Amino acid sequence: MTEAVEAHPAIGRLFHPTCDNYVATPGGNALYRRGETLEVTADIIDASRDRHGNSWLDDLSENAQLDRWGKIRWMEGAAPEGQTPWTLGDAEAESLHRLEREKLKRRADLDDDEMVAELRRLSEKYGRIETSWSGPKYADDREIAARRAAARAADGR
16 A cells, blocks of 8 residues: 555545445455435445546545436445435335335235235335336225125125
């Protein structure tokens, strides 16, 4: 480790990612996700150097990030408490939401009210998802059920 690395202005500073980012560490690449905090060390700076001796940690200003990556990938400071690895409504959140919905559908221990509460909790956690349901609306379901019951009664069933 050189004196330049030991005096690097990013050492000891905290950053949190706005999206998934791999960070070179002495032990190999580590994935940092939203909700996690990176504490910059001299070893991380050393591991992140390119063949010209530059590190992406040399300048994490918004302008430098926009020039380098086209978006802001890192914010200064610890990750906000409770921040999730996904952004509400993004593809990852939708995928996780659908996965948990499918698990809920297989649970026989939930009554209708509990199921509605669980589905609402999922929407609050992951954001709303678009569904492909194109069948009748709830009010129409009641009409259909009433017509079927009337038809059965007319048939004497």
